[in-house]
Amino acid sequence: MRADAFLAAAAALPVRALREIVPAGGIVVVAPHPDDESLGCGGLIAEARALGVPLRLVVVSDGVGSHPNSPSHPPERLRTLRESETLAAAAHLGLAAEHVSFLGLPDRFVPDSGPDAEAAAEAVVDAARACGAAALFVTWAHDPHCDHRASAAIASLARDRLGGIRLYAYPVWGWTLPPETDVGPPPRGARLAVSHRRAAKAAAVAAHRSQTTDLIADDPEGFRLEPAMIARFVEGHEIFIEVAP
Incomplete structure (x- = not known):
């Protein structure tokens, strides 16, 4: 199926309540980057x-690839900043700091196989067991970013070890795919209505100031989320695509 048709179908998936998407048990969210x-x-x-x-x-990667040439924010400082931003975002969403794990794998070089990927999968397994998870949520395997694809592979490894757990994918950069890209069969899954959580979500996104503002202004190649992309993600629904075993 073409990416444009797939994403249009994903944007029209049925709206379900959280406990219809995950009927019982806890949840693990796997994020490639802060x-x-x-x-x-x-x-x-x-x-x-x-x-x-x-x-x-x-959180799988250390996030330091967003501003690789910043004199004011060398890698260790940027890593610390991005972790603190994530904890601030989590607080806006009601998630305590002790329930956030940072694996610290290298941004732009997260492995999809081998010992480091296996160790990352085991960390996801540990998180799932700690909260009695019945579902994992990770970025879409067709997102055009190597770390997003690798994180999807890591979550799949974790799902295999857990047995019987559901796996859902959420697109982030998938919306930028060339429309003719083949992404496989039509999507199955659901949308979650989040309008009543919009303020908390917008505050969480804004907490990532290094990614949404000119906080780090001394790297001409530095990354910044465009307002149009931010607006897309604080709309009324989040999309979760079922990933078949």
Whole structure:
């Protein structure tokens, strides 16, 4: 199926309540970078915490690839900043700091196989067991970013080890795919209505100031989320695509 048709179908998936998407048990959100959790799953996290659903967040990469040439924010400082931004975002969503894990794999070089990927998958397994998870949520395997694809592979490894757990994908950069890209069969899954969580989600996205403002202004190649993309992700629904075993 072409990417344009797939994404249009995904945007029309049926709207389900959280406990229809994950009928029982906890949830693990796997984010390739600090900020993906707020963009793709901020509403889900806020809804889960408001309902008392146990949830863990696992951030896979260190995020230092966003500003690789900044004199003011060398890698270690940027890593610390991005972790603190993530904890601030999590707080806006009702998630305590002790329920957030940072794996610290290298931004832009997250492995999809081998010992480091296996260790990352085991960390996801540990998070799932800690909250009695019945579902994992990770970025879409067709997102055009190597770390997003690798994180999808890591979550798949974790799902295999857990057995019987559901796996859902949330698109982040998938919306930028060339329309003719083949992405496989039509989507199955659901949309979660998050309008009532919009303020919390918007605050969480804004907490990632290094990605949404000119906080780091001394890297001409530095990354910044465009307002149009931010607006897309604070709309009324989040999309979760079922990933077949």
